[in-house]
Amino acid sequence: MPLYLPIAEISMDIFVVIAMGGIVGFLSGMFGVGGGFLMTPILIFAGVPPVVAVASQSNVITAASVSGALAHWRRQGIDIKMGLVLIAGGAVGSYFGAQAFSYLKSLGQVDLMISLVYVLFLGSIGGLMFWESLRAILRQNSGQVAPKTRREDRHKAWVYALPFKMRFRKSKLYISAILPLLIGVFVGVLSAIMGVGGGFIMIPAMIYILGMPTNVVVGTSLFQIIFVTALTTIFHSVNTQTVDIFLAALLLIGAVVGAQFGARVGFKIKGEYLRALLALLVLLVCVKMGVGLVVTPEELYSLAEVPSAGASH
Amino acid sequence: MTRAGLIYLLALATLITTVPVFGLVTDLSNKRIEIRYSFNGAELILFGAVGSSAVDPVNDIFDVVVVVRGPESATIVRRKDRVGAIWINDASLHFPAAPGYYAVAASRPLKDIALPSVFASYGIGFDNLPLIAKSEKGLFEPDPEFRAALFRLRAAEGLYRQEIDSVALVAEGLFRTDVHLPANVPVGEFLVETFVFQEGSLKARNRIRLTVDKEGFERAVYDFAHGYPLWYGLVAVLIALVAGWLAGVRGKK
Numbered sequence: 067m068p069l070y071l072p073i074a075e076i077s078m079d080i081f082v083v084i085a086m087g088g089i090v091g092f093l094s095g096m097f098g099v100g101g102g103f104l105m106t107p108i109l110i111f112a113g114v115p116p117v118v119a120v121a122s123q124s125n126v127i128t129a130a131s132v133s134g135a136l137a138h139w140r141r142q143g144i145d146i147k148m149g150l151v152l153i154a155g156g157a158v159g160s161y162f163g164a165q166a167f168s169y170l171k172s173l174g175q176v177d178l179m180i181s182l183v184y185v186l187f188l189g190s191i192g193g194l195m196f197w198e199s200l201r202a203i204l205r206q207n208s209g210q211v212a213p214k215t216r217r218e219d220r221h222k223a224w225v226y227a228l229p230f231k232m233r234f235r236k237s238k239l240y241i242s243a244i245l246p247l248l249i250g251v252f253v254g255v256l257s258a259i260m261g262v263g264g265g266f267i268m269i270p271a272m273i274y275i276l277g278m279p280t281n282v283v284v285g286t287s288l289f290q291i292i293f294v295t296a297l298t299t300i301f302h303s304v305n306t307q308t309v310d311i312f313l314a315a316l317l318l319i320g321a322v323v324g325a326q327f328g329a330r331v332g333f334k335i336k337g338e339y340l341r342a343l344l345a346l347l348v349l350l351v352c353v354k355m356g357v358g359l360v361v362t363p364e365e366l367y368s369l370a371e372v373p374s375a376g377a378s379h
Numbered sequence: 380m381t382r383a384g385l386i387y388l389l390a391l392a393t394l395i396t397t398v399p400v401f402g403l404v405t406d407l408s409n410k411r412i413e414i415r416y417s418f419n420g421a422e423l424i425l426f427g428a429v430g431s432s433a434v435d436p437v438n439d440i441f442d443v444v445v446v447v448r449g450p451e452s453a454t455i456v457r458r459k460d461r462v463g464a465i466w467i468n469d470a471s472l473h474f475p476a477a478p479g480y481y482a483v484a485a486s487r488p489l490k491d492i493a494l495p496s497v498f499a500s501y502g503i504g505f506d507n508l509p510l511i512a513k514s515e516k517g518l519f520e521p522d523p524e525f526r527a528a529l530f531r532l533r534a535a536e537g538l539y540r541q542e543i544d545s546v547a548l549v550a551e552g553l554f555r556t557d558v559h560l561p562a563n564v565p566v567g568e569f570l571v572e573t574f575v576f577q578e579g580s581l582k583a584r585n586r587i588r589l590t591v592d593k594e595g596f597e598r599a600v601y602d603f604a605h606g607y608p609l610w611y612g613l614v615a616v617l618i619a620l621v622a623g624w625l626a627g628v629r630g631k632k
Binding site: 068069070072073075076077125126128129130131132133134135136137174175177178292296299300301302303304305307309311312314315318319322323325326359360362363365366367368369370371 | 414415416417418419420452453454455456457458459460461464465466467468471525528529531532533562563565566593596597598600601604605608609611612613614615616618619620622623624625626627628629
């Protein structure tokens with residue numbers, strides 16, 4: 067059943083769009099990532115203009131994250147205080163990231179930057195995560211018990227030495243607020259530039275840098291993603307008018323349902339397997355992006371609409 | 380009467396006499412395309428008749444060329460070049476006014492109808508479109524490679540069609556052709572021009588207008604997004620929050 071999308075200015079099949087939302091929602095609920103790094107390539111492949119894809123999917127990620135966060139909220143899996151600190155940083159970061167995005171877009175280099183940032187971050191984070199989870203799985207299979215780190219040892223000395231300490235009860239942490247704030251800024255910049263929620267960067271950062279317990283990591287990440295993607299949606303609406311409500315609504319019907327199933331499946335899978343799976347997925351997208359940069363393109367030329375004077379800022 | 384007026388009248392008179400009066404009437408099956416939620420492109424029929432005033436259409440062979448031209452918009456064509464190991468958008472060309480839709484249908488292959496110079500003089504065919512590139516230094520003739528790329532990319536989207544559609548000559552000077560508008564057709568005013576050729580020269584031409592516009596809910600959403608972008612964004616976020624919450628509450632059961 068075709069539906070004309072008024073902002074994307076193309077016609078798409080309703081059920082195909084819902085199914086795409088469902089797949090991404092499932093992964094988002096399962097891994098606690100927004101799923102944006104999958105949604106953007108899928109939508110562009112389906113013929114949606116890239117700017118509309120990036121802007122509309124941030125709206126979808128908001129919905130999927132609310133749905134996923136609720137599931138985690140019920141099992142006490144959100145550290146609200148930590149989330150708020152991350153959001154404060156994220157708001158600042160996404161503002162500056164969006165400025166950079168607009169500037170590079172005017173130079174025609176935004177696609178290149180997206181690809182480079184994807185390859186760089188997906189590659190390094192996916193690689194690290196995969197290695198770490200593989201070691202955990204191997205250790206478990208050989209019957210070894212993971213060396214239990216005492217809480218005091220979870221942090222390196224420099225983390226512990228920072229001022230403005232805050233107590234995060236849910237995460238059983240007493241650390242400087244500067245650290246989560248900076249992580250929030252960093253993720254905010256990347257999410258605005260990459261058009262993603264940033265969960266795949268946030269989760270490893272929370273585990274490996276902040277030392278948060280894994281049972282609150284996914285929920286807190288989703289909680290933070292709600293706010294950052296909501297800001298991004300409003301930002302794109304105001305700046306480029308590229309948020310397609312119809313496209314977003316259809317995708318989010320699929321996404322919210324998928325996220326519920328994904329969250330249930332996610333609870334049943336052991337943490338290290340979940341991380342290994344996510345790492346593989348991340349590496350897959352990274353490789354695809356990397357190949358796209360290096361291989362000689364079939365079509366060297368591309369078209370871009372020149373924005374009218376009113377929308378160029 | 381002024382001298383200039385007289386010259387103008389004379390010029391007009393020559394124009395009328397040199398282009399033989401060759402009664403040509405055309406019409407479209409639909410002159411206003413409304414883009415609504417179910418829009419998935421449109422198929423129009425252009426039909427027309429050649430009058431019998433100057434030439435006997437039953438015995439004399441004639442050719443019909445129909446050109447449909449959509450609204451113009453500024454377009455940038457970029458070319459990737461290899462820098463080190465990766466491909467980067469490098470050179471670019473700015474076309475301030477490239478048609479968003481351009482289709483040429485003819486009753487025979489164009490090369491059989493008239494000489495290329497004839498088509499060039501009337502601006503028929505993509506190669507004869509007066510496309511100009513713009514830079515900070517001013518206007519200039521575009522690099523043919525970029526021009527070809529523009530045609531190739533738009534053709535791949537179904538927006539430029541040349542030598543694809545044919546005009547069917549039915550009988551007694553009647554002809555018809557189909558106009559294919561894809562779902563991604565730009566919104567605006569279209570011009571449908573019909574040219575009648577005989578023995579390699581133009582005998583008659585006429586033009587009719589076609590409007591493509593968003594209607595109803597699609598129009599309202601588009602206007603809302605562009606007129607009140609902040610509120611549009613807030614509504615979009617609200618929808619997402621409610622949808623996510625509803626799904627989350629339902630998921631508990």
